[in-house]
Amino acid sequence: MGRILLNRGGRMLVLLAVAALLPAVAWANGVSDSFSRTSLALILMITLADACGFLFERLGLPELVGEICAGILLGNLALLGIDFNFPALLRSSEFMIYAAELALVLLLFLVGLESDMRDLLKVGRNATAVACAGVLLPVAMGLGTAIVLDVNGGLQGWFLGATLAATSVGITAKLLIAQGKLKSASGEVILGAAVIDDVLGILLLAVLASVAASGEFAWGSLLIIVAKALAFFAIAVIIGQRLMPEMIHMVAITKHASIWTGFAFCLALAFAQLAAFAGLAPLIGAFVAGLLLDDVYFRVGATLQKHTLEELIRPITDIFISIFFVFIGAQVQLQVLADPSILIAIAAFTAVAVASKSIAGYLVKGPGFDRLGIGLGMVPRGEVGLVFASFAFAHGIFTPAVYSALVMVVLLTTVIGPALLKPRLSRF
Structure with a gap:
């Protein structure tokens, strides 16, 4: 057995070496057209993500941690003497x-498809308490830490706290799906709280953006966004109850399985775009699209079962999700670790990020819940935190040093959250 694993490991190393050399050789020979560069990047990203994911799973860590670390490695190849700027x-x-954004849409659609709307409503009160x-807590604790570290310049401290408040439902959801805990009581609370958290995050971003633009708080903009969010969810429920069964019946006229893959893909994109038009995060729309199919049965060929659609859409999501996590990791610049003040800031804000969400989990009431596990499930910031950081940096609110530190904090929580959560899943 040991010899077999060694042989497999040797073949994997050879494959990785070839995949890593392809872009370097191509760049050295002057390959500059978009198709070739993108194709070589995809080969490198997917191959390294699969290999690192397999390795980390062998080490007892979530696969997604390995995929993010693959991105960190690719984003810092210059430190290894490989001279091309992958980020x-x-x-x-x-x-x-677009592939990174599409991955989130597909992942949240899959999560919605595997979730039960009635179960989510049962934990609605707990999910709301955890989300609020x-x-x-992260905004207050983040702002206080910013003042202590003397990085609170104008709106900078508020945006810093808002960055720490955002939760990435996609990262925890993938771990819950992989461990079969998505429909557990604690898993449903995490999922519901993360979705509500996204809505609150968009509202918070809108408020801070309004203040940044006008210099004053605008209640009007906030009320408009709240009204849009409520209208979106209300319309989605109406569609789910009245129109979705008819749509399923029309699509079921054909017996080809491929049409269901296309239907699911387009449905997720359509609702993501509708959410964007409504001023909400597109991933919320994708999640709602999956929920709309919750109690709808459909025919694929001779079978009549819901999980068939999940099986048809999953291969697409797996590829794009791997690309997404590598994309996140590739944005890390390890050079920032050379500055002691940056290291202190990263450590302090990471501690705040983990502690604030962990405390929030203890607001859950009732038996059968793992409160610490719920809090840890809310720890990853991922892409949502990066949206806040990128907005603040693009508008000159974050200095380059603060931005670099926040990106590292977001990525650390993305790694730390699943690593801390996995041992707690047995209690879900």
Whole structure:
């Protein structure tokens, strides 16, 4: 057995070496067209993500941690003497940026598809309490830490706290799905709280953006966004109860399985776009789209079962999700670790990020819940935290040093959260 694993490991190392050399050889020979550069980047990202995911799973860590670490490695190849700027390649590629965003839409659609709306309503009160505390505590503790570290310049401290308040439902959801805990009582609270957290996060971003633009608080903008959010969810429920069964019946006229893959793909994109038009996060729309199929049965060929659609859409999500996590990791710049003040700030804000969400989990009431596990499930900030950081940096609110530190904190919580949560899943 040991010899077999060694042989497999040797073949994997050879494959990784070839995949890593391809872009370097291509760049050295002057390959500059967009198709070739993107294709080589995809080969490198997917191969390394799969290998690192397999390795980390063998070490008892979530696969997604390995995928993020693969991105960190690719984003810092210059430190190893491989002279091409991979993060710049990702940022300059419209396809890579879109692929990362599409991954979130597909993942949240899959999560909604595997969730039960009635179960979510049962934990609605607990989810709301966790979400509200999970926003208020990080903002307050983050602002206080910013004042102590003397990085509170104008709106900078408020945006810093808002960055720490955002929760990435996608990262925890993937771990819950992999461990079969998505429909557990604690898993449902995490999922519901994370969705509510996203809505609150968008509202918070809108308020801070309004203050940044006008210099004063605008109640009007906040009320409009709240009204849009409520209208979106109300319309989605109406569609789910009245129109979705008819749509399923029309699509079921054909017996080809491929049409269901296309239907699911387009449905997720359509609701994501509708959410964007409503001023909400697109991933909320994708999640609602999945929920709309909750109690609808559909026919694929000779079978009549819901899980068939999940099986048809999963191969697409797996590829794009791997690309997404590598994309996140590739934005890390390890050079910032050379500055002691940056290290102190990263450590302090990471501690605040973990502690604030962990405390929020203890607001859950009732038996059968793992309160600490729920809090830890809210720890990853992921893409949502990066949205806040990027907005503040683009508008000159964050200094380059603060921005670099916050990106590291977001990525650390993305790694730390699942690592701390996994041992607690046996209690879910």
